[in-house]
Amino acid sequence: MGFLGIVRLAFISLSRNKMRSFLTALGIIIGVMSVVGMVALGQGAYYSVQENISKMGTNLIMVMPGSASRRGFQGGRGSMDSLKVADAESIARNCPSVKYVTPVVRASGQVIFGNNNTQTSVMGVNEHYLEIASREITEGRFFSLSEVQGGSKVAVIGKTLSETIFGNMNPIGQVVRFNKMPVQIIGLLKSRGEAGMGGGDQDDIMLMPFSVVQRRISGITHVHMLNVSAVSAESVEDAKLEIEEVLRRNHKIYEGKEDDFRITTQDDIAEMAGSTLTIIALLLGSIASVSLLVGGIGIMNIMLVSVTERTREIGIRMAIGARTTDILYQFLVESVVLSCVGGIAGIFGGFLLANLIGNFVEFDPVVSNASIIISVLFSAGVGIFFGLYPAWKASNLDPIDAFRYE
């Protein structure tokens, strides 16, 4: 019998027990649906995090201090105070692959304006921060080099902070008090929303010249971090090497000694986050594929029932000249058709599921072609694997026994 003939026969046989065939296929439908849906969820999360990372800045390189170790006690990452403003200056001067660099000093405190007050974090940066972090000003202006050098008590604030303390009022030109120090608001940052990395609202922030934050607010001589922007995406690795060289020289670290700082590029972060999310996606996918497995067992169950029910038909076919392989293929194709039809329906179900989940999460689940192809192949595989035993059982019936079966 030709292949198409067998497939046609399979459809005819399956349509004789529509309800049963549908319920059997439902196992596969649910299995494929959850695999496609879960993988879409994982991939959506992956893309959204990668996008957020790329939003962190332009060819961004972050330099953090190393971990302090005193008398055998290892401090946390970034606990050393090895980075100075001078390091930023020498990087700007001596690294040809570096476009901009800013020292970063972090602090937090209470912002007070009239009757409103709120706790917020303040970041001390220099005039290049906007370019490095790919942020924009919607109103007012950013602070200038002279304001940074002169230690002007000016600030640029994010949208959330502005709404919290000023409401609908225009914040530009207003003076707030931050830790009892008067600060004039000169600009408003364009909203960026929640970012994946480190969480937190990137619009609940106040940017000030680093000199002010370092000396007046924190009272420290070091900086918490250096943010660097490379000239181009290709020069990020070169910039990393140049920065390392400059910092080792500045910090007088002899050859063979460990760095007292850590350089992390945007790609490093993306890679780290990517591998975590890939594990999560795999985990979701493998949990979902358990239901596909259960669906496969359902197919096997029904095929075994079907073989028993149709013993007489098998006997007739054998008496008429069907070979062992003819019977084998007939039942195998039946279970493959069942699982493939279920698989295709499951893909549509997966789309619906992904869209449904998309309404509840902050990113869009992504149904990839790969997950569709894998689902179809996998469900065909399930059909073959779970159909093989019933089909083998059918084909190995003794014609006489099959014939006399009542």
Add this chain to the structure above:
Amino acid sequence: MENNNILLQVKDLTKTYYMDGVSVKALRGVNLNFYKGQFTSIMGASGSGKSTLMNILGCLDKPTSGHYLIEGEDVSTFSKNQLALVRNKKIGFVFQGFNLLSRTSALENVELPMIYAGISATERHERAKAALASVGLAGREHHHSNQLSGGQQQRVAIARALVNRPSVILADEPTGNLDSYSSIEIMGIFQGLNKQGISIILITHEPDIAQYSQRVVRVSDGEIVADSRVENPLLALEEIKKHKKPGSEED
């Protein structure tokens, strides 16, 4: 009869079944020849071994010992798939219970053996139609089994048995489920086919049905006890005139 006229040859055939440690000898050394173009009946009471003999003749079962030759070829050592091929090409089955595929049209039932023979769809259609016409079922190609009377179903089964042009038609109690009128009709079809040169082996326990054949072989306790020619076989075409056609049967 001459040797080259032998269609089927059975030599020292035995078949022993083992059931719960007890062996039952269904056939105890059967020797029998069937000739080309002959219409033979095998008769015996139930349990005589005639069904076992039929299963072996039909290549549905293998003998415990002895040889079975179809047109000179020893099939007693054939594999499952080789036997399937023999059943497909050389043997046409007609059963007591018709054994048509349910919820399948007459035409598709008749096409079935040709599907397994790998014959193209158009040729299958042509031949199946012709076979149905030859048993008087032209115009009923698309009726399903449950829309046909017993006699009609049995005729579909005969068409199915014929369609691959087998060497022999094996009929196992073909009239067992039929009323006497339909039985004679079926015998008429067999006689007609036999006249065209088709060899027929009929298994029955009804002596009057056996009288339509040319030779009667009697089996008892797994052995051949009689083998005789029928002097004046009944002619179905004549006999049918003596029977009143039942109103519910046929149209």
